[in-house]
Every structure is written in C-alpha cells, then in structure tokens.
Amino acid sequence: MLLSEKQITQLKRRVRETPHPREMILDVLHAIQDANGWVSDEGVELAAIILGLSPLQVEEVATFYDKIYRRPVGRKVIHICDSICCWSRGSEALMQRLQQLLGIAAGETTIDGMFTLLPTCCLGACADAPALRIGKTLYGKVAIEQLEAILDGERTEVSS
DSSP: OOSOHHHHHHHHHHHHHSSSGGGGHHHHHHHHHHHHSSOOHHHHHHHHHHHTSOHHHHHHHHHHOTTSOSSOOOSEEEEEEOSHHHHHTTHHHHHHHHHHHHTOOTTOBOTTSOEEEEEESOOSOGGGOSOEEETTEEEOSOOGGGHHHHHHHHHHHHHO
C-alpha cells in the first residue's frame, strides 16, 4: 500500500479545505515519496484520486520538480547545485569527486543502494556556494576535502 488509510483520509480532508486542489499536488506527492522513497505510476494515480485531478495533471507537476523522484533512488539522495553561483565556486569539481568516491555517474545509484547522485538547478543557498544537499541536510561552502567525511557521516546516520 502506497499510503495508509489514515494518511489518505488526512490528505483528502486537507484537499477539501483548500480552495484550489492543485495547490496540494506537491504535498500529496511528497507524502507518497516519503512513504515509498519515490513516486511510482501508481503513486501518481493515487495522488490524482486524492486530489480529484487527472493523472496527467499530477504527472505534469511530478516531472517538473527535480526533487520528486519518478524512479527508485538510493536511501540518501545527494543533490549537487549546479547554478551559476555554485558552479563558479567549484560545484563541478565536487560532482567529479563524488562520482569518484561513489563509483557512479550523475543520475546513478550506488550498488549498495545507499546514495543517488543528482545535479540540481538550485538549492537556494547561493551565499553558501558551493552547496549540496543529502536527504534533508544542506551543506554549504563545501570543499572537496570535506566530501569523504560528509559521506561517512551520512552512512553512519543511516546505520544508527
């Protein structure tokens, strides 16, 4: 089951209380993603039912936002900001080093299913460029020398 009956009931109530159901698309997609790790086609269909929209209307939003995952991802998703601020301060080198450390290319997931590495157009952390986000943790002013310790900390957090 993608969501519990209780979660579905709560989301439907919130949709009814919202003047425009489209305003809730991301909330519903995030609930499905939080419960399952990603949003499958079944997840899009469930979201459409909850929202009273067509699956196409939900899919349009799901595929627009790069933080809604439409395919399985690792337990931790690493987003490397590649906006002009981060790029000009070394995010490209961070991406290359992470690819080496993880043994994967951008868009791939490590063999153990721990990390998926994704570029992202903005993390909203321009003042702290270069920035990356792992899960819900934002790292700013990241130096290449910090990457191994950051990854080790994220691995430790999962195994705790």
